[in-house]
Amino acid sequence: GHIVCVVGARPNFMKIAPIMRCFRGEDSRLSASLVHTGQHYDAAMKQSFFDQLGIPEPDCDLGVGSGSHAVQTADIMKRFEPVLDQERPSAVLVVGDVNSTIACSLVAVKKGLPVIHVEAGLRSGDRTMPEEINRILTDQLSELLFTTERDAAANLAREGVAPERVHFVGNVMIDTLLYNLDKAVPAAETLGGVMSGGEAPDRYGLLTLHRPANVDDPDTLRRLLETLSVISRDLPLIFPIHPRTRDRIEAAGLQGLIEQSAIYTQPPMGYLEMLGLMRDATAVFTDSGGIQEETTALGVPCVTLRESTERPITATEGTNTIVGSDSQRILDTYSELSRTGGKRGRVPEYWDGKAAPRIYNHIVAWLGG
Ligand code: UD1
Structure with missing residues (x-):
């Protein structure tokens, strides 16, 4: 069988790496090509991940770039269709939940793939x-669905997805984390030079923010940064900034607020730098999906600045606390964390570094059957 694999945005890259390694392994019974839609294109958002994670160069880059949701989704669809005409794969594999994921799924299914x-x-x-x-x-739209936690099957059943299509295989993002953990750049190396005096502090927190709900409204963004700047006086925060967030902070005139705090901004980081920063942090403050999972795998307390999570196992079993964007709740959670050292958890079932081989085995059996 021949599989066209699709990636588009940063969080897709760590998910596809172990899958490509498996599909292109020495005794693989599949052939696989890789299509990058071009949704993320900056070197810091794309190429550094391909390099650090050893992802093969895409066979095809659709070069769509940024745009409104409609424009971006439509561009991906138009440019992806001829690729399928040419490749004639047995199936199209998509990961995650970004615009590239739905756009390419819709094209494939309408072509009978x-x-x-x-x-x-x-x-x-x-x-x-x-x-x-x-x-x-x-x-x-999917024929074969691979899940990262057992509860996902119930969500799918509620929406009428046939249970025999659904397979619990674990978390490919954690395959990548475990595979790269010993290559992580120690936090002290990344922090030296960034924080005051050129010396890495022994305690620090890691902050990321990019969800539209948090950064697109200037008042919400200001409130969040004010709250985090209070925390930063006790726990200095390193803040690698997503391009969307950087633009919003500038537009809202909030650079001054950050400069007066102990929040240290940085351009987007590579995977190995982020892995080191997460592993060695006292706590992580984030609205990312993937980071909720990575901190659970690493056993590091995570404070999620969102009202809900699609990854509930990180809160029920892992180190994650869902806090939202209310200032008092964030501050209360932080004082509790300072007092107790933060939530302890266990690593969820099948987050064991072997999700990609399980996926490979299911696909080979499915194609053969
Ligand atoms: C996308 C995903 C989101 C994921 C995030 C991780 C969707 C709907 N959202 O959001 O789920 O968590 O990626 O990063 O697919 N930009 C650059 N350089 C780039 C890419 C983007 O400067 O390489 C800037 C552009 O100004 C762009 C903005 O970031 O307009 C937003 O990019 P976009 O791809 O639309 O969505 P993300 O916010 O990155």
Whole structure:
């Protein structure tokens, strides 16, 4: 069988790496090509991940770039269709929940090609999140659905997805984390020179923010940064900034607020730098999906600055606390964390570094059957 694998945005890259390694392994019975839609294109958002994670150069780059959701989704669809005409694969494999995921799924299914979705069945219950729409629709279109946590199957059953299509395989993002952990750049190396005096502090927190719900409204963004700047006086924060967030901070005139705090901004970081920063942090403050999972795998307390999560196992079993964007709740959570050292958890079932081989085995059996 021949599989066309699709990636588009930063969080897709760590998911596809172990899958490509497996599909292109020495005794693989599959052939696989890799299409990058070009949704993320900056070197810091794309190429550094391909290099550090050893992802093969894409066989095809659709070069779509940024745009409104409609423009971006439509551009991906138009440019992806001829690729399928040329490649004539047995199936199209998509990962995650970004615009590239739904766009390519829709093209494939309308051409009669089965879609394989890796990271299926996650639901936040919040339809104002663009990713939630992408998740629901991609799962409806998919023939084979691979889940990262057992509860995802119930979400899919509720939406009428036939249970025999759904397979619990674990988390490919954690395959990548475990594979690279000993190559992580120690936090002290990344922090030296960034924080005051050129000396890395022994305690620090890591901050990331990029969800539209947090950064697109200037008042919400200001409130969040004010709250985090209070925390930063006790725990200095390193803040690698997503391009969207950087633009919003500038537009809202909030650079001054950051400069007066102990929040240290940086351009987007590579995977190995982020891995080191997460591993060695006292706590992580984030609105990312993937970081909730990575901190759970690393056993590092995570404070999620969102009202809901589509990855509930990180809170029920892992180190994650869902806090939202209310200032008092964030501050209360931080004082509790300072007092107790933060939430302890266990690593969820099948987050063991072997999700990609399980996926490979299912696909080979499915194609043969
Ligand atoms: C996308 C995903 C989101 C994921 C995030 C991780 C969707 C709907 N959202 O959001 O789920 O968590 O990626 O990063 O697919 N930009 C650059 N350089 C780039 C890419 C983007 O400067 O390489 C800037 C552009 O100004 C662009 C903005 O970031 O307009 C937003 O990019 P976009 O791809 O639309 O969505 P993300 O916010 O990155």
